[in-house]
Amino acid sequence: MSLLHLQGVGKKFNGLTAVSDFNLSMESGELVGLIGPNGAGKTTVFNLITGVHKPTEGRIVFKGEDITGLRPDLITRRGIARTFQNIRLFSKLTALENVLVANHLRLRSSPVEAVIRLGRYRSEEREMIGYSRSLLEAVGLAHVAGEQAGSLPYGQQRRLEIARALATRPSLLLLDEPAAGMNPVEAQELMDFIRQIRQEFDLTILLIEHHMRVVMGICERILVLDYGVTIAQGSPADIQKDQNVISAYLGVETDA
Ligand SMILES: Nc1ncnc2c1ncn2[C@@H]1O[C@H](COP(=O)(O)OP(=O)(O)O)[C@@H](O)[C@H]1O
Numbered sequence: 001m002s003l004l005h006l007q008g009v010g011k012k013f014n015g016l017t018a019v020s021d022f023n024l025s026m027e028s029g030e031l032v033g034l035i036g037p038n039g040a041g042k043t044t045v046f047n048l049i050t051g052v053h054k055p056t057e058g059r060i061v062f063k064g065e066d067i068t069g070l071r072p073d074l075i076t077r078r079g080i081a082r083t084f085q086n087i088r089l090f091s092k093l094t095a096l097e098n099v100l101v102a103n104h105l106r107l108r109s110s111p112v113e114a115v116i117r118l119g120r121y122r123s124e125e126r127e128m129i130g131y132s133r134s135l136l137e138a139v140g141l142a143h144v145a146g147e148q149a150g151s152l153p154y155g156q157q158r159r160l161e162i163a164r165a166l167a168t169r170p171s172l173l174l175l176d177e178p179a180a181g182m183n184p185v186e187a188q189e190l191m192d193f194i195r196q197i198r199q200e201f202d203l204t205i206l207l208i209e210h211h212m213r214v215v216m217g218i219c220e221r222i223l224v225l226d227y228g229v230t231i232a233q234g235s236p237a238d239i240q241k242d243q244n245v246i247s248a249y250l251g252v253e254t255d256a
């Protein structure tokens with residue numbers, strides 16, 4: 001059984017088609033790339049999977065259960081986490097606090113319970129601080145745990161976003177252009193890091209990325225979107241020689 005299955009998924013915004021007839025099955029442990037020009041619908045696919053938007057058509061099945069149109073927090077609880085194209089950290093909070101905030105999603109105590117049963121809340125809180133520290137360690141940020149997120153260098157903020165996503169203990173991680181704004185060396189480092197966390201946290205990963213060389217190097221399989229339509233899918237080698245992809249996208253690629 002696939003971990004994630006999207007079947008005929010489509011999304012229209014005010015009659016305008018952002019994604020149409022999108023199909024994807026991911027097995028546990030896979031690392032799949034989603035590429036395509038700006039406006040192709042890549043982020044919309046993430047927003048559909050995570051419940052930010054409800055699909056106009058089609059259905060989304062995760063771990064054998066239909067999650068189509070489910071509330072984002074419930075989807076998070078089932079094991080899907082993401083990062084954002086534009087970094088969304090609490091810049092005034094410390095790195096550790098940023099991870100802790102995400103961790104609260106997993107708190108068994110509701111806010112009301114928390115007041116009534118402070119004892120249990122406190123022990124969960126202690127456990128969570130420990131877990132958050134271990135996540136910061138795993139992403140190489142233990143030494144900046146107490147620093148304001150907004151003051152960290154860009155690459156570290158990207159890693160902190162990933163640590164925060166990991167705090168909800170996902171099995172599926174969606175990364176939206178994690179290497180955006182990085183030079184090719186930093187991007188390559190980040191890809192090595194992504195491979196490492198896949199291993200360490202037993203993750204299945206769907207990756208949107210513009211740095212072509214790194215996408216080709218890290219993904220086992222790639223889907224190419226153009227104007228909301230999947231114009232190609234296959235191994236990196238297949239994608240690189242696909243004429244549709246070259247004319248729609250790779251031909252104009254500047255990086256990479
Ligand atoms: N919330 C929204 N409301 C209206 N249009 C949207 C919304 N989100 C995305 N779109 C449109 O959907 C298309 C795909 O956008 P997006 O998924 O962000 O592309 P990509 O991530 O591939 O650059 C674009 O034309 C964009 O303007």
Ligand SMILES: [Mg+2]
Pocket residue numbers: 042043044085
């Ligand atoms: Mg996008």
